[in-house]
Amino acid sequence: MRNQWKISLPLVFSLLIFFLLYFIIVSHKINLVTADLGRHIINGQYVFIDKSVLSQNFYSYTYPTFNTINHHWAVGVLFYFIHKISGFVGLQIFNIFISFTTILIFLFTAKRKRNLTLLIPLAFIILPLLAQRTEIRPEILSNLFAGIIFSILYFFRERKINFRFLFLIPIIEVIWVNTHIYFFLGPVIIGSFLLESIIRKNKDSLVFLKLFIATSIATLLNPIGLTGSLAPFNEFKNYGYELAENKSVWFLEKYFGKSIYYVFKVVFAFLVFSFVLVLKYKPKKISITNLLLSIFISFMAWKMVRNITLFSLFSLPFITHNFETVKKVFPGKINLFMDGKRLKTKFSNINRHLFLLIFSIIILIYYFSTNQFIKFPYWREFGFGLETGNNASADFYITNNLHGPIYNNYDDGGYLIFHLFPKEKVFVDNRPEAYPASFFKNEYIPSQDDEQKWFELDKQYNFNTIFFSYNDLTPWGQKYIKNRINDPLWALVFMDKDLVVLLKKNQDNQSIINRFQINISP
Numbered sequence: 001m002r003n004q005w006k007i008s009l010p011l012v013f014s015l016l017i018f019f020l021l022y023f024i025i026v027s028h029k030i031n032l033v034t035a036d037l038g039r040h041i042i043n044g045q046y047v048f049i050d051k052s053v054l055s056q057n058f059y060s061y062t063y064p065t066f067n068t069i070n071h072h073w074a075v076g077v078l079f080y081f082i083h084k085i086s087g088f089v090g091l092q093i094f095n096i097f098i099s100f101t102t103i104l105i106f107l108f109t110a111k112r113k114r115n116l117t118l119l120i121p122l123a124f125i126i127l128p129l130l131a132q133r134t135e136i137r138p139e140i141l142s143n144l145f146a147g148i149i150f151s152i153l154y155f156f157r158e159r160k161i162n163f164r165f166l167f168l169i170p171i172i173e174v175i176w177v178n179t180h181i182y183f184f185l186g187p188v189i190i191g192s193f194l195l196e197s198i199i200r201k202n203k204d205s206l207v208f209l210k211l212f213i214a215t216s217i218a219t220l221l222n223p224i225g226l227t228g229s230l231a232p233f234n235e236f237k238n239y240g241y242e243l244a245e246n247k248s249v250w251f252l253e254k255y256f257g258k259s260i261y262y263v264f265k266v267v268f269a270f271l272v273f274s275f276v277l278v279l280k281y282k283p284k285k286i287s288i289t290n291l292l293l294s295i296f297i298s299f300m301a302w303k304m305v306r307n308i309t310l311f312s313l314f315s316l317p318f319i320t321h322n323f324e325t326v327k328k329v330f331p332g333k334i335n336l337f338m339d340g341k342r343l344k345t346k347f348s349n350i351n352r353h354l355f356l357l358i359f360s361i362i363i364l365i366y367y368f369s370t371n372q373f374i375k376f377p378y379w380r381e382f383g384f385g386l387e388t389g390n391n392a393s394a395d396f397y398i399t400n401n402l403h404g405p406i407y408n409n410y411d412d413g414g415y416l417i418f419h420l421f422p423k424e425k426v427f428v429d430n431r432p433e434a435y436p437a438s439f440f441k442n443e444y445i446p447s448q449d450d451e452q453k454w455f456e457l458d459k460q461y462n463f464n465t466i467f468f469s470y471n472d473l474t475p476w477g478q479k480y481i482k483n484r485i486n487d488p489l490w491a492l493v494f495m496d497k498d499l500v501v502l503l504k505k506n507q508d509n510q511s512i513i514n515r516f517q518i519n520i521s522p
Helices: 002-026 037-046 073-110 116-130 139-157 163-177 181-200 205-218 225-229 231-238 249-256 259-281 288-303 305-329 352-369 392-399 413-420 437-449 451-461 475-485 510-516
Strands: 406-408 465-469 490-495 499-504
Touching: 002 073, 002 116, 002 352, 037 073, 037 413, 073 116, 073 139, 073 305, 116 259, 116 305, 116 352, 139 163, 139 181, 139 305, 163 181, 163 205, 181 205, 181 231, 181 288, 225 231, 249 259, 249 288, 249 305, 259 288, 259 305, 288 305, 392 413, 392 465, 392 490, 392 499, 406 413, 437 451, 437 475, 451 475, 465 475, 475 490, 475 499, 490 510
Parallel strands: 406 465
Antiparallel strands: 465 499, 490 499
């Protein structure tokens, strides 16, 4: 027993260091200005009041009845009730709990008898990839559900769990189809197990086929039936606004540097290398399921950077399984990281677990000494709840009884919906699918890039207030805000680290302008 504790204790500390780092990465305060979270909470509130929130734009005065699919309505209900009970702190705790549970599922699925000395360093390597998507989003449930379904199927195939666990999968799929558009991954994962079973000609083929059919039918159990079930195939047909998260790795590394994409490429190369080893030395033992899912999820990640986190999670079981498959091919010295043998060199008295603990401590020191946390996309303040002063602009609007019509930009639409709906509707919000593609191409972008178009649009809607997230890095957004600040028809009355508020110079607004106007030298 003592020997076991001597061996396992360094591993325990290594895992604790990993989860400590991940806890800090996830525990950043919420910037509601650019997040979708505010709109999700209001979705959850109004789905019980007005069913049109399920199928129409609903929040905008520009296209209020435009048909759209609210495929994440159920997560809005969940977020709404959590927020109602425990506020944004509760939502953040929920996000951390789901994130930790998801990683534990993938780690548990990846773990073999003696492969922790490979699995734990790999987990540390993918930490920056996990850090790319730490906002409270519906996709956290997609990562969780994908992990649960994959692990259930894997352990069933290995005869480690009873077939009755399979009945959970269609139930999960019903929840999934109403919480996030990545519900298509359920049938994809099952289909991969089914194809391997057919190719291997084993007795599980019929079970997997029935499960695939049942899970596919489960996707129909959403408020709009077949249309909702087919949403993943139609979602991007109406996208008139390009999002950075939907761009490819090759595209974004030209603009935002290569550091994070270098990490992704290293993990991807390691994944490919692991499959090459199996194909070379143990081709008959290759997991066709893992190979098919690796190809599919890798393509998703290369195509859209938003999928890098999902890729990194699946890389854990795929890579470790491949090295486990070929471990007996290599001599004992190389097997240090796979079969638990001690290194047969002059360091023979040092257990490999101690090396792993030292590695973990070095990573911990590196993260703190270089303050890596601030390099992650959403990490600006450590803690729980909203960022300091996050509600200031909305409070200014409400306290001073300002009114619309409001002209706002893409980023802050969800923020305004949370604070001002239903009293005010927005010009636009961060749902490209909820507006005609022509709106972005012919109205939204031209109104910021072309002064003549702006004057025409202002005449059409008679804007009274401009609410603008000036951290918008688009060239048209930067050009627009400079023009408005220098526009004699508008007055800047509020500014913080995220937003500016401008009022049209008219009689109704004059008293507010007199009290709060901010003069910025050109």
